[in-house]
Amino acid sequence: MRFFAVYGLLVGTVTTxxxxxxxxxxxxxxxxxxxxxxxxxxxxxxGVPTGFPTDVPSGFPTGFPTELPSGFPSDYPTGFPTELPSxxxxxxxxxxxxxPTDYPTGFPTDYPTGFPTDYPTGFPTDYPTGFPTDYPTGFPTDxxxxxxxxxxxAFSTFPTTGPSVSSDSAPDEWTPPTGPSGEFPEAP
Amino acid sequence: MTVPASTPPPFRPxxxxxxxxxxxxxxxxxxPAPAPAPPRDTRARAVLLILVLVHVGVGIEMLIDLNRxxxxxxxxxxxxxxxxxxxxxxxxxxxVYGFPACWAAAAVAGLAALAGAGRSRRFTRGCRTAVGVLxxxxxxxxxxxxxxxxxxxxxxxxxxxxxxxxxxxxxxxxHRAQRYRRMPLWLPLAAFGGGLVVGGGFGATMxxxxxxxxxxxxxxxxxxxxxxxxxxxxxVYTGAGVFEELxxxxxxAVLFLLFRRHFDGVVSGVVIGAMAGxxxxxxxxxxxxxxxxxxxxxxxxxxxxxxxxxxxxxxxxAAIGAGFGIxxxxxxxxxxxxxxxxxxxxxxxxxxxxxxxLRYFQHEVxxxxxxxxxxxxxxxxxxxxxxxxxxxxxxLYLLLLRRGxxxxxxxxxVELSAEAARGHGAVxxxxxxxxxxxxxxxxxxxxxxxxxxxxxxxxxxxxxxxAQFDLGMHLWHASRDEVDPYDTRxxxxxxxxxxxxxxxxxxxxxxxxxxxxx
Numbered sequence: 001m002r003f004f005a006v007y008g009l010l011v012g013t014v015t016t017x018x019x020x021x022x023x024x025x026x027x028x029x030x031x032x033x034x035x036x037x038x039x040x041x042x043x044x045x046x047g048v049p050t051g052f053p054t055d056v057p058s059g060f061p062t063g064f065p066t067e068l069p070s071g072f073p074s075d076y077p078t079g080f081p082t083e084l085p086s087x088x089x090x091x092x093x094x095x096x097x098x099x100p101t102d103y104p105t106g107f108p109t110d111y112p113t114g115f116p117t118d119y120p121t122g123f124p125t126d127y128p129t130g131f132p133t134d135y136p137t138g139f140p141t142d143x144x145x146x147x148x149x150x151x152x153x154a155f156s157t158f159p160t161t162g163p164s165v166s167s168d169s170a171p172d173e174w175t176p177p178t179g180p181s182g183e184f185p186e187a188p
Numbered sequence: 189m190t191v192p193a194s195t196p197p198p199f200r201p202x203x204x205x206x207x208x209x210x211x212x213x214x215x216x217x218x219x220p221a222p223a224p225a226p227p228r229d230t231r232a233r234a235v236l237l238i239l240v241l242v243h244v245g246v247g248i249e250m251l252i253d254l255n256r257x258x259x260x261x262x263x264x265x266x267x268x269x270x271x272x273x274x275x276x277x278x279x280x281x282x283x284v285y286g287f288p289a290c291w292a293a294a295a296v297a298g299l300a301a302l303a304g305a306g307r308s309r310r311f312t313r314g315c316r317t318a319v320g321v322l323x324x325x326x327x328x329x330x331x332x333x334x335x336x337x338x339x340x341x342x343x344x345x346x347x348x349x350x351x352x353x354x355x356x357x358x359x360x361x362x363h364r365a366q367r368y369r370r371m372p373l374w375l376p377l378a379a380f381g382g383g384l385v386v387g388g389g390f391g392a393t394m395x396x397x398x399x400x401x402x403x404x405x406x407x408x409x410x411x412x413x414x415x416x417x418x419x420x421x422x423x424v425y426t427g428a429g430v431f432e433e434l435x436x437x438x439x440x441a442v443l444f445l446l447f448r449r450h451f452d453g454v455v456s457g458v459v460i461g462a463m464a465g466x467x468x469x470x471x472x473x474x475x476x477x478x479x480x481x482x483x484x485x486x487x488x489x490x491x492x493x494x495x496x497x498x499x500x501x502x503x504x505x506a507a508i509g510a511g512f513g514i515x516x517x518x519x520x521x522x523x524x525x526x527x528x529x530x531x532x533x534x535x536x537x538x539x540x541x542x543x544x545x546l547r548y549f550q551h552e553v554x555x556x557x558x559x560x561x562x563x564x565x566x567x568x569x570x571x572x573x574x575x576x577x578x579x580x581x582x583x584l585y586l587l588l589l590r591r592g593x594x595x596x597x598x599x600x601x602v603e604l605s606a607e608a609a610r611g612h613g614a615v616x617x618x619x620x621x622x623x624x625x626x627x628x629x630x631x632x633x634x635x636x637x638x639x640x641x642x643x644x645x646x647x648x649x650x651x652x653x654x655a656q657f658d659l660g661m662h663l664w665h666a667s668r669d670e671v672d673p674y675d676t677r678x679x680x681x682x683x684x685x686x687x688x689x690x691x692x693x694x695x696x697x698x699x700x701x702x703x704x705x706x
Contacts, residue, residue: 004454004514004588005530008507011580012533019429019540022548023422030418031551037412 231445231674232316238438239323242390245431246287249397256401265400279333283396286326294322327389331471334392336478347477347485354493355470358502362462365589367626368596369657371450375443376463382439383467383505390435391428391468398424425547429540436464436501437508437532444512449675452661454513454592458585461509465501469493472501487566495571499578500542504535506585513592517670534581542577549573596661597624603663604656607683614686615656629653648693655686 030037056062068076089095253265266280301315337344363376402420440460444451451457473492477485492500511531515524553569560569601624607615615623622628637646659682665671666679 003591004510004584005527007584008511008527008530008534011507011584012530012535012537015537015541015580016533019426019537019544022541022544023426027422027544027548028419030414032414037414040407040411040413040416 234445235442236319238441239320242386242435242438243287243291243323245434246390246393246397247291249394249401250283250287253397253401256404257407259404259407265404266396267400278338279330279396282326282329282333283393286329287393290322290326294319297322324385327393328385330389330392331385334388334471335474340478340481343478343482343485344474347474347482350489351470351473351477351493354497355466358466358497359463361498362459362466362502366455366459367593368600369452369661370654371456371459375447375450376459379439379443379460379463380467380470382443383436383464383501384471385467386439387432387436387464387468387505388471390438391432394431395424395428398427421547422544425543426540429538429543430536432468432501433504433508433532433535433539436461436468436505437535439464440505440509440512444516448516449672449677451513451516452665453517453595454510454588455596457509457511457513457516458506458589458592459509460512462498462502462506462585464509465503465505466497468505469497469501490566491570491574496574496578499574499582501539503578503581503585504539507531507534507538507581510585510588517668519670534584538578538581545577546573599664600624600657600660603660603667607659607663612683612687613690614659614683619656623653623656645693648689652686652689652693655682655689658682659686 068074084090084092253267256265266283268280297315297318301312301319304311304315335344335348359376359380363370363373399420402423403416406419406423407416440457443460444457451460469492473488476488476492479488508528508531511528514527518524518527553573557564557569604615604620604623608617608620622632633646633649636649637643659679662671662675662677662679662682
């Protein structure tokens with residue numbers, strides 16, 4: 001198959017030449033973005049150890065200390081204690097803490113159950129309906145003049161807010177119902 | 189379209205293209221008896237030689253690493269695993285201990301095979317198998333390590349499973365490219381596995397050794413760190429193109445030696461080569477998807493499993509396979525070697541150029557398109573780069589496929605017509621139009637399925653057609669005097685197989701109108 005041999009040889013030769021061109025001529029330096037390259041040191045800095053130490057440095061202790069260092073408090077305990085501290089319970093190995101007896105258990109039994117029965121039902125019948133009729137109409141004509149504002153008594157003729165919509169009943173007439181304990185019952 | 193009621197004229201073979209050699213007339217057709225098969229040890233020795241050469245390459249790299257210049261500040265290299273004071277890395281331990289251990293075990297198995305050569309054939313065969321397994325085992329271990337399954341198991345598993353559908357699609361597409369005689373599926377799958385194991389393992393091994401000793405060899409006083417890294421990477425990228433293609437080519441060579449009777453020509457070679465490349469592409473995709481804990485997973489999947497699935501490694505190794513496929517039909521050893529060498533040269537040159545130019549594009553194209561968005565990079569710039577760098581080989585193997593299929597069709601037209609004229613019944617005139625037209629052949633099988641025959645009839649028809657193509661291609665090779673000397677089948681056996689399939693399955697004989705849409 002001369003076609004394949006020629007085509008393959010051509011493609012292989014051209015691509016090999018292109019690869020060599022890029023490797024040896026065109027793309028031979030890294031992209032440093034204008035920064036200088038990091039120099040590689042040629043040898044270890046002088047004085048830096050190059051291997052693991054085999055000898056203990058001079059003056060290094062070779063065994064465990066046998067006495068306290070100087071300046072250490074003299075009454076510092078050495079060794080393991082042989083007795084329990086004086087206030088330590090003597091039966092600390094076998095004693096079992098008791099659970100307090102007055103700890104409440106279970107759900108309280110005096111919890112009010114059920115929805116209160118004396119809860120007012122329905123909308124109050126004495127709720128005033130309609131817009132009050134005794135609301136002053138028209139813009140007041142006896143609006144005090146500017147000079148009248150200089151004395152506090154001028155405000156006594158300024159119409160107050162309209163009568164309360166519940167003017168026929170005292171604002172604190174409705175009280176929330178209470179339970180047997182005299183308090184507002186919580187939700188069951 | 190309605191079929192006329194009158195009987196159509198008998199099928200006449202199409203005229204031969206001008207480039208075809210003059211065929212003997214059907215009446216005077218004679219099939220030379222196949223030459224007696226030479227001893228099989230010749231092929232086994234050749235396969236063993238190829239595997240040993242691959243390991244010799246690894247051994248040479250290890251020796252080069254052992255003798256590298258001592259530059260204390262550049263690291264200890266792969267052999268640092270021998271230093272008990274340092275924490276060893278698994279891949280390094282595998283390369284330093286695993287390969288020599290397998291060599292020693294393979295040597296023991298080989299000696300045992302030689303010692304027991306005259307005693308038990310089963311023992312000898314077992315020892316040879318052990319040698320083959322031991323020589324492939326370290327590459328398989330390196331390929332597994334390449335997937336980073338021990339570093340990030342969850343991500344690696346996701347990548348392995350995620351790349352599977354696209355890879356399976358590629359395998360089926362390449363296998364179905366054989367529109368006439370199709371080799372058994374296990375053979376392309378063996379090529380896929382070989383590319384994955386040997387190609388991936390050898391490429392990673394050589395790349396690791398290069399990265400271990402090249403800094404020491406390439407360092408000169410005054411060289412900066414980035415410059416040294418750039419130079420080392422240039423060598424590693426070029427080496428990747430060489431070593432990876434050589435290892436995939438070794439897989440194709442082994443399959444070609446052992447199963448040459450399944451290679452018909454350039455189509456078979458391209459299929460086997462593309463399968464080996466697809467296997468390598470699978471393991472390399474997982475490597476790059478899991479690199480850096482998956483930071484570029486999406487982009488790597490797009491470039492390697494979508495855009496470049498049928499390009500890149502598939503195209504590179506398809507060129508090598510094409511060389512072997514063409515060599516199958518050449519008579520002189522010199523011509524065969526030249527064609528195979530052209531395939532290797534095309535693949536290695538394109539692969540190395542692809543690696544180097546992609547590296548160049550990465551740090552230069554940013555200046556050419558400063559305002560390009562990520563979408564432009566992914567959808568325009570990268571596809572353009574891949575088309576430019578891998579397009580030549582993509583065009584090559586597609587053209588070769590087309591050319592090879594046309595040659596097969598022309599050869600089968602002549603040989604199947606001659607077989608029909610002999611009147612044995614293996615091939616009839618009525619079957620020829622469907623046999624020589626893949627679309628009509630497919631329609632015949634679909635019609636059989638729709639007529640209530642079920643999958644059983646569909647498969648039986650497929651086996652019948654495959655047997656008829658086996659017979660036709662055997663006759664074609666015989667007429668060109670290129671029958672595989674290791675193929676023990678003869679014309680009579682293949683014809684008998686076709687007749688047995690026709691008798692067993694009672695497959696309907698499609699008429700001249702079979703497969704024609706109505």
